[in-house]
Amino acid sequence: MTDAATSAAAAASPRTTTGAEMLVRALEAQGVDCIFGYPGGAIMPVYDALVGSRLTHILTRHEQGAIFAADGYARVTGRPGVTLATSGPGATNLVTGLANALLDSVPIVAITGQVARPVMGTDAFQEVDTFGITLPVVKHSFILTDPDAIPETIAEAFAIARSGRPGPVLLDLPKDVAMATVAERAAPKAHRVPLPLPEPQAVARAAAMIREARRPLVYAGGGIALAGATEAFRAFIKRTGLPVVATLKGLGALPTDAPAFLGLLGMHGNKAANLAVQRSDLLIACGARFDDRATGRVDGFAPEARILHLDADPAEVGKIKAADLALVGDLGQALAALRPGPLTIASWQQEVARLKRVHAWRYDAPGEGVYAPALLRTLSEAAGDDLIVTCDVGQHQMWAAQHCRFPRPEAHLTSGGLGAMGYGIPAGIGALHAAPGARVVTVTGDGSIMMNIQELATLNRYRLPLRIVLLDNQALGMVRQWQELFFEGRLSEIDLADNPDFAALARVFGLAARTIERRDEVADAIDWLLGTEGPALLHVKIDPLANVWPLVPPGSDNHEMLEETD
Amino acid sequence: MMERFSVLIDDSQGALMRVIGTIERRGWRVQALAMAPHGNRGSRLELEVAPAPWHRGDVAVLARHLEKLIPVEAVERDGPGAGAWSDSSAVSAPLALGA
Numbered sequence: 093m094t095d096a097a098t099s100a101a102a103a104a105s106p107r108t109t110t111g112a113e114m115l116v117r118a119l120e121a122q123g124v125d126c127i128f129g130y131p132g133g134a135i136m137p138v139y140d141a142l143v144g145s146r147l148t149h150i151l152t153r154h155e156q157g158a159i160f161a162a163d164g165y166a167r168v169t170g171r172p173g174v175t176l177a178t179s180g181p182g183a184t185n186l187v188t189g190l191a192n193a194l195l196d197s198v199p200i201v202a203i204t205g206q207v208a209r210p211v212m213g214t215d216a217f218q219e220v221d222t223f224g225i226t227l228p229v230v231k232h233s234f235i236l237t238d239p240d241a242i243p244e245t246i247a248e249a250f251a252i253a254r255s256g257r258p259g260p261v262l263l264d265l266p267k268d269v270a271m272a273t274v275a276e277r278a279a280p281k282a283h284r285v286p287l288p289l290p291e292p293q294a295v296a297r298a299a300a301m302i303r304e305a306r307r308p309l310v311y312a313g314g315g316i317a318l319a320g321a322t323e324a325f326r327a328f329i330k331r332t333g334l335p336v337v338a339t340l341k342g343l344g345a346l347p348t349d350a351p352a353f354l355g356l357l358g359m360h361g362n363k364a365a366n367l368a369v370q371r372s373d374l375l376i377a378c379g380a381r382f383d384d385r386a387t388g389r390v391d392g393f394a395p396e397a398r399i400l401h402l403d404a405d406p407a408e409v410g411k412i413k414a415a416d417l418a419l420v421g422d423l424g425q426a427l428a429a430l431r432p433g434p435l436t437i438a439s440w441q442q443e444v445a446r447l448k449r450v451h452a453w454r455y456d457a458p459g460e461g462v463y464a465p466a467l468l469r470t471l472s473e474a475a476g477d478d479l480i481v482t483c484d485v486g487q488h489q490m491w492a493a494q495h496c497r498f499p500r501p502e503a504h505l506t507s508g509g510l511g512a513m514g515y516g517i518p519a520g521i522g523a524l525h526a527a528p529g530a531r532v533v534t535v536t537g538d539g540s541i542m543m544n545i546q547e548l549a550t551l552n553r554y555r556l557p558l559r560i561v562l563l564d565n566q567a568l569g570m571v572r573q574w575q576e577l578f579f580e581g582r583l584s585e586i587d588l589a590d591n592p593d594f595a596a597l598a599r600v601f602g603l604a605a606r607t608i609e610r611r612d613e614v615a616d617a618i619d620w621l622l623g624t625e626g627p628a629l630l631h632v633k634i635d636p637l638a639n640v641w642p643l644v645p646p647g648s649d650n651h652e653m654l655e656e657t658d
Numbered sequence: 659m660m661e662r663f664s665v666l667i668d669d670s671q672g673a674l675m676r677v678i679g680t681i682e683r684r685g686w687r688v689q690a691l692a693m694a695p696h697g698n699r700g701s702r703l704e705l706e707v708a709p710a711p712w713h714r715g716d717v718a719v720l721a722r723h724l725e726k727l728i729p730v731e732a733v734e735r736d737g738p739g740a741g742a743w744s745d746s747s748a749v750s751a752p753l754a755l756g757a
Binding site (some may be wrong): 223227228231232233234235252254405406407409411628 | 671672674675679683716718719722723725726728
């Protein structure tokens with residue numbers, strides 16, 4: 093056949109490809125460069141299509157590790173993280189990660205293999221109702237039943253994941269759809285549906301509320317970073333001089349070193365932040381959702397304050413606490429438009445500055461053992477402004493939130509809403525792929541690290557320079573603390589004294605490792621950790637009886653904090 | 659306290675389950691449900707719901723949770739004052755609530 097005849101034939105019959113190939117092209121068209129996953133039977137056509145694609149695939153050692161890594165990647169880049177798993181157990185292992193992303197509003201696109209359409213519903217090998225199992229923990233989901241609709245459905249999934257209040261979207265892909273022959277065509281580009289702008293009249297009313305207040309306070313949440321509104325938020329604080337408290341996920345929206353920042357509020361918040369909330373006469377919630385860990389007893393939360401609520405999600409307004417006024421829509425635009433003019437808050441600024449001074453953290457605990465808060469403070473000061481801290485869940489998580497410096501919100505990756513132990517190391521893997529060259533430290537505990545210990549193998553596989561600080565109190569410390577305080581000291585199933593030798597374990601996985609247990613070893617160990625090439629673990633033995641202070645007992649008001657007694 | 663409203667949904671996968679699941683998960687019980695075709699490819703759900711005894715039961719918040727679902731096109735209050743939720747209950751965005 094001549095060249096002319098060949099091209100004529102090509103024009104007459106469009107080139108064909110497979111559903112799996114179109115899926116990979118559609119991911120590329122969304123700007124995806126990196127995906128985290130684990131192969132298996134039903135997803136094999138997609139893994140076949142990955143060979144020779146532009147996508148980098150990171151093989152974790154468990155699907156939960158893959159989706160937590162995608163979560164960390166998404167939080168650092170602001171773009172959807174992508175995870176890939178097979179049907180059945182592969183899909184069920186993603187459920188915790190989907191719930192984590194839903195509660196923390198993280199854009200994730202999860203693609204699961206499914207058995208072929210003709211055997212769906214027959215209890216085929218590795219068949220579960222992934223769509224049904226995941227319904228309550230996704231923002232939206234699809235079963236890709238039409239091979240020809242793959243490009244548009246992928247584009248829609250990404251748009252849903254990243255628009256408005258972000259969240260996880262699941263795509264369940266039957267194997268025969270992945271293998272089907274489809275016409276090859278260009279996939280739609282990435283898009284994002286913009287949020288509505290605030291109404292000028294409502295903004296004017298909000299500005300008037302701020303002007304009328306004498307003790308106004310900003311309650312900053314994770315929604316600020318999610319909305320890409322960090323700069324608008326900082327400009328708003330700079331021009332108004334309003335003091336700021338933050339939720340766990342709001343840390344870093346204002347640099348934690350900023351004079352106007354009073355600290356974390358809530359159950360393990362610092363006293364200045366909680367007392368300021370209780371004293372305020374106007375609470376300006378920015379991308380925050382009045383979570384119970386932040387509010388304590390809701391009726392006793394900010395009892396003297398009017399509430400101004402700014403959020404992307406209309407369903408957050410009035411869900412927990414009635415708002416006197418709500419601005420729903422684009423947070424950055426709302427903050428940029430909010431210009432109340434000169435405020436009468438000088439005496440309030442002095443009052444909160446005094447609270448901050450009086451209740452500043454102290455690092456002079458007696459003893460020779462390692463004092464975890466001081467270690468974390470020293471570490472984050474030594475590591476500098478490019479540090480990203482990822483956490484697991486428990487006492488160490490609260491110490492990290494209280495004592496590490498966070499110059500920006502993306503510097504702190506924590507499982508806030510779900511509180512999922514096992515998040516820290518995979519999130520660190522995701523962060524290192526999102527920001528190659530960044531300094532990433534995972535702060536973990538001896539309970540949490542075992543939840544996804546297999547991901548040490550992933551660190552070794554890609555020689556990722558994650559630095560792990562393992563605070564080991566040989567117990568499920570937060571549970572022990574609550575048993576001591578609220579269950580009359582009856583200890584139940586919290587003892588982990590039979591832990592493995594963590595440094596030896598890390599070395600077996602190919603990490604550098606060191607163990608310390610005395611305060612005078614800390615400075616040298618931090619130098620070692622930050623200076624080590626490749627993945628490294630610092631195993632820190634701490635006092636098994638150390639508690640996190642202060643603590644607002646459940647059901648109490650935030651000013652009723654328990655503090656350390658001598 | 660019983661609440662009556664209608665939900666217009668498209669015919670996408672799981673649309674009915676998402677609506678019912680959201681109502682239950684947000685602390686309400688479905689007391690009555692009727693479903694009929696609506697428009698070309700959608701359905702109209704007429705619902706009677708009641709809050710669980712331990713739930714404070716703000717139906718405007720429930721409506722906003724439902725409106726967030728991708729297949730939900732509208733949530734409409736039945737009975738007197740029928741039509742879309744009133745502006746003051748802030749179902750539509752951009753919006754301003756309260757005082």
